[in-house]
Amino acid sequence: MSTMLEVSGLSHRYGTGAKAHTAVNELSFTVEAGQLASIVGPSGCGKSTLLRCIAGLTPPTEGAVSLHGDRVDGVPDDLAVVFQDYSRSLFPWLSVQKNVEFPLRWRSLAKAERRKRAAEALEQVGLSAVGGKYPWQLSGGMQQRVSIARALASRPALLLMDEPFASVDAQTRFELEDLTRRVQREQGSTILVVTHDIDESVYLSDRVLVLSKSPASIVADLPVGLPAERDQITTRESAEFVTLRGEVARLLHGGTPSSETAASATAASDAAEWDLAEHASDVTETKTGS
Numbered sequence: 001m002s003t004m005l006e007v008s009g010l011s012h013r014y015g016t017g018a019k020a021h022t023a024v025n026e027l028s029f030t031v032e033a034g035q036l037a038s039i040v041g042p043s044g045c046g047k048s049t050l051l052r053c054i055a056g057l058t059p060p061t062e063g064a065v066s067l068h069g070d071r072v073d074g075v076p077d078d079l080a081v082v083f084q085d086y087s088r089s090l091f092p093w094l095s096v097q098k099n100v101e102f103p104l105r106w107r108s109l110a111k112a113e114r115r116k117r118a119a120e121a122l123e124q125v126g127l128s129a130v131g132g133k134y135p136w137q138l139s140g141g142m143q144q145r146v147s148i149a150r151a152l153a154s155r156p157a158l159l160l161m162d163e164p165f166a167s168v169d170a171q172t173r174f175e176l177e178d179l180t181r182r183v184q185r186e187q188g189s190t191i192l193v194v195t196h197d198i199d200e201s202v203y204l205s206d207r208v209l210v211l212s213k214s215p216a217s218i219v220a221d222l223p224v225g226l227p228a229e230r231d232q233i234t235t236r237e238s239a240e241f242v243t244l245r246g247e248v249a250r251l252l253h254g255g256t257p258s259s260e261t262a263a264s265a266t267a268a269s270d271a272a273e274w275d276l277a278e279h280a281s282d283v284t285e286t287k288t289g290s
């Protein structure tokens with residue numbers, strides 16, 4: 001397994017002098033290729049600031065971000081972001097298909113290839129039938145699927161998602177969580193999701209990074225040893241899910257990692273690594289057709 005994202009000693013301060021506000025404080029972590037990691041933290045702790053630094057939208061005050069070994073000092077070509085507010089990130093005057101194709105205009109791709117990639121991405125999110133419609137003709141959940149398709153069309157090395165399902169109803173949220181997990185498994189995507197929803201962080205991820213209150217620092221890095229195949233009802237009822245969500249909740253309320261979780265985390269980490277190795281070989285086999 002190779003490292004896709006490396007965040008080292010990252011700090012970000014807004015303003016200077018006496019009015020300076022430290023939003024992120026000396027964060028260091030890595031995300032391996034093919035992993036789905038989530039970052040959970042209290043409101044206002046600095047999650048969006050961290051994501052903006054990773055995306056190259058905001059230069060960190062200190063520290064560095066590297067994507068597959070290359071230092072990030074602007075928005076990398078092979079990075080895509082899905083934001084919470086789909087209604088502001090889609091162009092209402094462009095069809096769904098054109099919205100998905102839009103970022104590919106800056107790639108040296110022939111028009112036919114752009115169309116093909118957009119069609120493939122729409123198929124991945126189950127929206128092949130609505131390419132000719134406009135975003136405002138779709139439900140909120142469908143619009144967020146379009147945003148995800150647009151991110152996938154550029155085949156990003158890293159997909160960042162900032163509270164991606166916070167603006168949809170609970171049922172749609174579940175569907176989009178399952179869609180994200182399916183895309184990760186089928187495409188071998190590396191995904192980093194920021195959320196304030198404890199259950200979502202555990203259900204979605206291979207690993208949960210818990211942040212402290214402002215300024216954000218890492219309180220715990222918990223491997224999620226749940227089976228790769230998850231189900232919104234049975235997984236959420238399982239003893240392991242209930243234990244992990246309790247642990248994340250406790251940490252968010254200022255607790256320290258329990259020794260029990262630390263011990264089970266080691267076993268879960270081994271299981272997760274095994275699962276990821278399995279994904280990687282599945283994806284390689286799919287790609288090579290063997």
Ligand SMILES: Nc1ncnc2c1ncn2[C@@H]1O[C@H](COP(=O)(O)OP(=O)(O)OP(=O)(O)O)[C@@H](O)[C@H]1O
Pocket residue numbers: 014015021022023041042043044045046047048049050196214
């Ligand atoms: N452009 C800015 N200038 C000054 N302070 C800012 C700026 N953006 C964010 N902050 C401050 O930095 C801190 C972290 O903000 P950030 O939006 O990163 O937190 P967050 O964890 O994403 O919040 P939420 O969960 O509420 O979305 C907050 O105190 C916020 O007020």
